[in-house]
Every structure is written in C-alpha cells, then in structure tokens.
Amino acid sequence: MTNRRTSASASRRPVSAARPRRRPRLAPVRLGIIGLGVRTEVLLASLAGIEGAETVAVCDVREAAVAKILGILERQGKPAPAVFRDYRRLLEQRAVDAVLVPTSWNSHLPIATDALLAGKYAAIEVGGASSTEELWRLVRASEATGVSCMMLENCCYARNELMVMNLVRQGLFGELIHCEGGYEHDLREFACMVEAGYERSIHNRFRNGDIYPTHQLGPIAKILDINRGNRFLKLTSTASKARGMQLAARKHYGAGTPFGEIAFNMGDIVTTVITCANGETITLTHGIALPRPYSRNGRVQGTRGIWLEDANGIYIDGMSPSIQEIDVAGNPYTTHKWEPVESFYETYDHPIWQTYRRQKQLGGHGGIDSLALRAFIDAVRDRAETPIDAYDVAAWMSVTCLSEQSIACGGQPVPFPDFTDGKWIARGRAPAGPWAL
C-alpha cells in the first residue's frame, strides 16, 4: 500500500528529472467491459492513465459500439481485447479478473450479480434499483462468493466531499446531525428525446421517484458510517408536478406531434427525506427537468460545523468568524460568516487529494472517475474489499424504489430493508488504506 503512495508522489516530479525513481511495476489487472456506450468511452479515457489496468475483453450486442471502442483502444496503443456478444461467455474467461458493467440501469444489477457468482469482481455505474429484490440477489451473491461489488460512484472521491469527510473524522464538525444532497442538473436537451434510447428519457417518462440518488448520497453515506455502525431506517418522498421535460419535448419535436405531446410521469423535483438509525436526517433532491446551474446540493452539518455546497462555505464553531452586532432596539446579537471552501484545502484536503491534487490528466470528471477506478483496480489486485461494497450498493440504490413506493402512497414513510442482516451494528469503519472511505 505504501508503494502506491510513494509512486504517486514520484510521478509529481517533472518529466525532465534526470532519472525517474525506480519502483516495482504493479501487477496487471485484467478487465472485461460489459456494455460499450458513451459512458465506456469516458471510462477508457481514465483507464488509459492507470498503470496495470488492461482491457482484455469487451462485450456488447451492438457491432457499431464494439467497433467504436476497439478504435479508441487502438488509438491508445492498447492490445485488441477479446470481443463477446454474450456477457455470460465473457464471465467464463479465466483471463478476466474483474468486470466493469456500464450497462443500462435495468441490466447492470443482474449482470453484476452474475459476475460475482462467476467469481469476478464487479464495478457498476451509478443509478437506482427497481426493486429491493434485485439488491438482495446482489448482496447474497457477494456474501456467497466473498467477491466484492463496487459502485464507481466518482463523487465519493470528489475533493470537497473527501475534505468534508476528513474534517468530520477529525472531529471538527462535532456530532453529525443533518446532511443534504441531490442531483440538480439541467438534462432537458437529452432526456426529452424519448425515441433516441437515451436512458433517462425512458425512466423519466415512466417512473416517479428519485432515480439518481447516489452522487451525493454516496459521500454522505460514507461520512455517516452507513452499514458500519449506522444505517438508513426510513424515508418519505414527495414529487412535484411534471412540466419541464414535456415542455422540452414540445420544443424539440414540435407542439401537436406525438413525441412533442408525450407525458412524463417523473415530477420535476423529487424530495426525499431519509432518517438514519442514529438519528441523523438526510434530504435528497432530484431535478433534471428545469433550467439551473448544476449542483449536488451538498450539506453536512454537525454540532460544531457545517459545509454548504451552494454557499461554497464552511463554518466551524469557535474557528470561523463570528461578529457581535446591535439591533435597532439596542440589543446585542451575533452573526456568523462563511469561510470559502477553498481556504481549507491546504490544511484539510483528504490524504487522497493531498496525494493527487498536483497530478494532471486524471481523466473524466476532473479526475474523480480515475480515482474511483484506481480504488477498484487496486482492490482487485489485492483481492481486498472494495471501498464501496455490495451492502453500500444495496442501501444507496434502494432509495430509488423506496422513493417510488413512498410517492405512490402519497408520501407515506417507507422502511429500508437491513441488507446487512444486523451486521451493520458491529461492522467497524473499513481498515485504513489509500482508497478507504
């Protein structure tokens, strides 16, 4: 483990330095990729920079998609991988250590479950579940085989989220009380295209719930030690009316046309409030159908401190500025002032970002895709637990179907299954390591 840290520091040296420091070559990790869509193109950009990551097999039923991915690998100077049309054949290959499953939201859970049952580590992309049953199957497969399934939730490795985790673990926020998160991203121009096969358009057309909860829930769950001394207990979910996507479809296809007048079931804003076993609350917001700047609505708040993404601020009691003022009647009162998030980086960046912050060309989404992939690949190499495991995947993704159920019942509270069967109580925090969350 120390080796990787050393190698990362070494790589920060200018390329022109006379003799690069010698370090042991990392053993290769042989990857299969199942599902070769746009997301895979982004993943390949990150994989190209990760030493030891070898794409030895790819799988898709769409020949054009296969050709495009083979072309990218060729331009990267990589050896041509074996190509499969049936993912079950790919899973039979002894030469594959692990699979990435960037397939559709309705297929990545069963495919990942099959991968675990075949003894392969599996990495899925973000998303939500359609039923708790498909999550139980994943959990049982991981428990039965001892093989880990990780969600490549890149936001768990985002700089601010990791720094806030660091501040929390150092006790600077006190006891945690409340968190917020969300996915607020104007995706009208893509998601309104119901005939283009764009995944969100289908789910937004037919479903009504928080179908994309993990970008901020993942980091929050890690910060709140979910499945390791804490767990999600219940949620309530509420959907606004649906207008934005239909207006976008009308604009795109024309008023009065069949696609232009299509109905979307998904409320433009879905608000979900989760209660945790230890009494913390989490408010999640999903909104992709309205114009606004992007935000993940991050908020982590404890008895001593708070981070609020939209204010780009952190406030820590007794440390951040606090000013005595006098009101018109002459009575004193105190006002607290935000400190900019950036002013904490130098001292409080998480060790992962202390190591990587000067590295360039980290790949997709400002480097965080690469960090999540590195975490997965290193775990596969070491046959270790992934920092996000099947219990995490199940807890996080269950928000989607439970949210749909709550909305269907008019906002009724819905309990979370305990996917750990009680093990969350005694499971301690994951052992320290370069990628531990």
Next chain:
Amino acid sequence: MTNRRTSASASRRPVSAARPRRRPRLAPVRLGIIGLGVRTEVLLASLAGIEGAETVAVCDVREAAVAKILGILERQGKPAPAVFRDYRRLLEQRAVDAVLVPTSWNSHLPIATDALLAGKYAAIEVGGASSTEELWRLVRASEATGVSCMMLENCCYARNELMVMNLVRQGLFGELIHCEGGYEHDLREFACMVEAGYERSIHNRFRNGDIYPTHQLGPIAKILDINRGNRFLKLTSTASKARGMQLAARKHYGAGTPFGEIAFNMGDIVTTVITCANGETITLTHGIALPRPYSRNGRVQGTRGIWLEDANGIYIDGMSPSIQEIDVAGNPYTTHKWEPVESFYETYDHPIWQTYRRQKQLGGHGGIDSLALRAFIDAVRDRAETPIDAYDVAAWMSVTCLSEQSIACGGQPVPFPDFTDGKWIARGRAPAGPWAL
C-alpha cells in the same frame, strides 16, 4: 394611494430643499399594543417613523415592562398612552382602531381573535399554532366581523423575496414547480436558557416540529398564490436527533447541574415537505440549535428560472449565461452560470422597494419591519383587507401543529384543513395596491 407614493418620493429630497412639496396629512391610526416585551421595543423603533401611527394604549401585566415602554415613547416625544393590565379592557376602548399583539406564541392567537370579535383590526407577530382549532376560531372571527387579522411577517417585504415575486409575476420564472425556505439561525445562546422565560427555550424543550415556519413560507405562499387559486394540501415532517440545545445548556449551566442536563425534545433540524393543490412542492427547514451563518434557505423555481438564496444567484433560461463545453470523450455539454441577485435590483426591484430603496432609517430588520407595519396601518386607515389575512395566518401557522403530528406519526403525511372552505378556488389575486402581495 398615489398620495403615499408621492410622499415617499418627496421624502427622498434633501431636507435642505427650499420648500418641501405639500401633501395632505395622513389621518391618524390609533393603535393599542398588547404585550410589551423586547419585540415591542423593536416595533416602536419602526412605528416612530410612520406618519399617523399613534400608540394610544398599551397593555401588560408586568409593571417593569410597561415602565420601559412608556420611557421609550417619552424619549420619542410621543404622548403617554393609556395603560391597561387586562387586554379585554383595552379592546373596549372606542379610541383604539387596531391592536398589535406581540405576545407569546401561546397567547397571540386567542387575543387576536378577541380583538377581531371586538371589531378591532389585529396584527400578530410570527410563530406557529398549537392546534388547527385555534386557527379556525381566528378565521371564523374574521369572517363574522369582516375585520382583518394580519401577521406582521416582515420577510414578505424583504427585498429579494419581493423582487422574486416580481420576476415570477412578470413570467420570467415560467410556471412555478418547487420552492424552499427555512429558518436557520444559531440561537443556542438564548434558547438554551430554560429558566429565563425565553419563549423558544420552552417550545424547544417540549415540542418537536417546525415551530417557526413563516419567515420564508410567508413569501413563498404569496408567490404561489396560496388561498387565491392554490392551497397547501399535505405535508410530511421529519426531525433529526436533538443535540445542539442540550450541549449549549450544559455549557451555560455546567455539566451535571439540573438545567445543564435538561432534555430538549425538538430535533436540531426539522424538515417539512409541503405539497400544494396545483402540484408545487415546498421544502422547509427549521434549525436553531446548530452553529452556522443565518439563512432563510430561499428557493423559488419554475420551468424557466430559479432563485437560490444560499448561492445568492438567479438563473433565467435563455437570459443568464450558458456555456458549451466538451468532456474528455469529446462529447458536448452545457453549463449554466448563476447571476448575482444584486444585478437584478435596478431593473426588477418590486415597486415597493423601488419606492423605498433610497429611504433610510426604516427601523428594525433593515426596514422590513417598517414596511409590514405601514401595510397594516394603511389597511386600517382605509378599512381595507390587509395584504396578509386570517386565511393566510391560518394556513401558514398550521404548518407547526401539522408538522408535530407528522413527526409524532413517524413522518406520516398529514392533510391541511381548507380554512377557506373552498373559497380559495375562486378568490383571485388581491387587488393591486401599494402593499399588495
């Protein structure tokens, strides 16, 4: 009505101008004030600058409080008011046109109801109700007498909230979809003092719900036309654990002392999600027990635009900056940028703020106390409807007891009574006027 506007412009002229423009003197409005606490001191600072507002009667059972208020009026050069110990005696006075009722949260509703029944206009301070029954009594008293009860919700006259209303009414936000608001104010140093009679300390000790919803809900309700073509339909409410106030009490009184170890029932963060008849959702947050900068969490979002207080930003589709970017895989995407709220003031300030923005010395809370008081006093003078009426008071304050009920039932959705008995459907927006909301 035009006269008042003219007088406001005139008053902006330098005092040294040779001859002040002549204008008719406003008829006096004779006020009784019931309850002479700290809030009354702040109100008097605002009343002093309002032409025609005469404090002719005051009432409190506490002689020291009476003496303090009489001292303030004397220093302001005002005539001494009549003093009452029993508010019912004050309500019998023909010389009183209207009463301000800045009494405790548990007493202002029944006193205001008695005032309406005595034919006096009544203004109450902000707060929440303990039962829907006390709100029904207020509504029935107002309906029976034709006299109006206003909540002095100063935030309804705050600059940003009014400007956002103006933007919404001009259609710049499109159809409204979702709003957020809250009261996040670190009040630990006062509210932990359980023996000092500070009102919040009592309510935070015994209750668990959003006991202070109106500061942002009031403006939002006006923007959403609640009780005038729309209404609150249901809510769910969720409370976090309670830690902040007890820690503050322990610090204030000492660990191990009776007051230092006292329990507070109120969750540190209470999250309430309201659904409106026309499909909009509203998320409210109450938090006074944790350290953080003040915020009312304002957010108003429609199909074309959004205001977000914590980002100090407004984004309007097709008007605010939007930038085309390219991801690592070469695919294009668009990012939207906030515009600072201040950049909208010049063009979009609400007429009320266009009139008053250059006026100084408006009294408490940056002038908004004064605006709310002027709105009330002008309505009394004209025997007109107040811009916030008994139906509004009932709808807004009912959030408190309904939130307590929802939390008590584990987050169960709770329906709102329709305090208008169906009149909300046909009631149009209030007639235009200088204070109309």
